[in-house]
Amino acid sequence: MNRPLADHRLRFSPSPRAVGAAILAALVLVIPLVGCNRSSPSSTTSALPASEEPLPSDAVLRERIDRVLDFTQHNRHLRSDVQAAWQIMHGALAYGRGFKIIDHGKPVPALDWVLDGGTMKGWTMRPGPKGLKAVLEPGTKSGQGHEDQWLAVIAQSGLSADHPVVVGSTKYTIRDLVDESKYDLFEGKECSWTLIGLSTYLPVDAKWQARDGSTWSLERIMGMEASEDLTASACGGTHRLIGMTMALKRFEDAETKAKGNPPQLTGGWLAA
Numbered sequence: 001m002n003r004p005l006a007d008h009r010l011r012f013s014p015s016p017r018a019v020g021a022a023i024l025a026a027l028v029l030v031i032p033l034v035g036c037n038r039s040s041p042s043s044t045t046s047a048l049p050a051s052e053e054p055l056p057s058d059a060v061l062r063e064r065i066d067r068v069l070d071f072t073q074h075n076r077h078l079r080s081d082v083q084a085a086w087q088i089m090h091g092a093l094a095y096g097r098g099f100k101i102i103d104h105g106k107p108v109p110a111l112d113w114v115l116d117g118g119t120m121k122g123w124t125m126r127p128g129p130k131g132l133k134a135v136l137e138p139g140t141k142s143g144q145g146h147e148d149q150w151l152a153v154i155a156q157s158g159l160s161a162d163h164p165v166v167v168g169s170t171k172y173t174i175r176d177l178v179d180e181s182k183y184d185l186f187e188g189k190e191c192s193w194t195l196i197g198l199s200t201y202l203p204v205d206a207k208w209q210a211r212d213g214s215t216w217s218l219e220r221i222m223g224m225e226a227s228e229d230l231t232a233s234a235c236g237g238t239h240r241l242i243g244m245t246m247a248l249k250r251f252e253d254a255e256t257k258a259k260g261n262p263p264q265l266t267g268g269w270l271a272a
Contacts, residue, residue, distance in 0.1 A: 069094075077102050078110075084142035085114070085122035089153045096157045111157055117166030123150070125167045129211075130183040131176030132165060146190060146234065151177050151197035152243075161201045178202070185210040191221050192239035199247035204254045218247060223268030244272040 056064070073095055078088055080103040091099045092111045100107040103118065114120050122143035124135040134150045137143025144150050154174055161175040178201045181194055199218055207217045225244055230237025248269060255263035263269075 073099065077107070079103070080113075080118070080120055085120045085150075086141050086143060086145060088120065089150065093153050093156060097159075111154070111159075115154075115159075115163065115165050117168070125165070125172075127170075128180040128183070131179035132167065132172045133180045133184070134177065146193050146239075147184070148177075148181050148191075148194040148197050151181055152193035155197045155200035174201070182208050182216070183211050185216050185221070186212045187214075187224065189224075190234070191225055192234070192243040195221050195225060195243035195247050199243075199250050204251045218251070219268040221268070222247060222272045226268065226271035248272050 078101045080101055088101055088110050097109055097111050099110050101110045114123050124143055125132055126135060134144050136147060138145050159174060163174050165172045165174060181197060204218055207215055210216050222244060225240050230240055233240050251269055252262060
């Protein structure tokens with residue numbers, strides 16, 4: 001993600017990833033006003049029924065997406081003394097390590113800066129029984145609103161599990177966040193972001209024992225997430241959908257590479 005803007009230009013029809021990046025970039029502009037709330041039928045209104053709204057051409061849509069990406073990355077600078085982690089990390093989600101904020105008058109890469117020990121309101125870490133835990137601060141619009149939300153953002157930035165995470169005078173690694181996330185699992189936990197982080201940094205067939213004393217795996221998490229009611233999930237279930245999609249894609253890729261053929265899906269993988 002740490003690439004010049006030219007790499008973001010869409011040469012064909014916009015991909016879901018590109019459209020998603022543009023939406024995330026646009027959200028950085030309005031994110032203090034909204035939250036990751038449960039969906040509501042009355043939350044969206046339109047002047048025309050969807051079937052009657054004219055669709056933009058590919059060329060117009062490409063231009064709109066490029067304009068949003070360009071403006072948000074290069075003209076809308078968030079500041080470490082004004083904006084908090086909840087808003088800033090959504091910017092890092094869209095642009096990865098290339099997303100910069102202003103700290104003491106200078107532009108700094110937001111994700112690298114905070115992982116190197118830079119202070120940021122809402123970016124609160126503490127030691128856990130098995131590693132490092134990001135403190136949950138739901139409803140504040142400052143800190144982590146969901147378990148493992150920061151881990152999921154980090155996981156999509158391309159950083160390795162051995163990358164340092166500095167907290168005060170102590171140096172941890174991303175692996176410490178992963179180990180704590182594994183240990184904190186329990187039946188019924190909201191795991192949309194957990195699934196993104198763990199499926200990025202763990203082998204697809206990994207198994208481990210969690211705090212609840214039972215054995216967990218990515219497949220078990222997938223089955224648990226797939227059994228939840230998407231319409232009652234945060235943001236209309238979009239986070240659960242993307243978490244399952246990303247984990248399933250990694251499972252299929254790993255199994256195909258190891259065995260030469262796409263896998264026969266069973267259990268939690270099939271449920272997802």
